[in-house]
Amino acid sequence: MHNNNSNSTILGILDRVSLGTRITVYFDSAFRTGKYQGIQNGNVVITTSAGINVYIPLRKVEAVTF
16 A cells, blocks of 8 residues: 555656656556656656556555656
């Protein structure tokens, strides 16, 4: 379970990432890699290499690498 403090830490990191940057988002013992599209309705949005938008709830994000 993630608290607001870890959510704000992840959000703080993502605030410094430029849109279109290739990132990997780790969540629920899984990960997705794609181009960062921003935060929308509490979700981290990335576009995969297949052109599919993936919406990952910010509250589930454990780590982000880029």
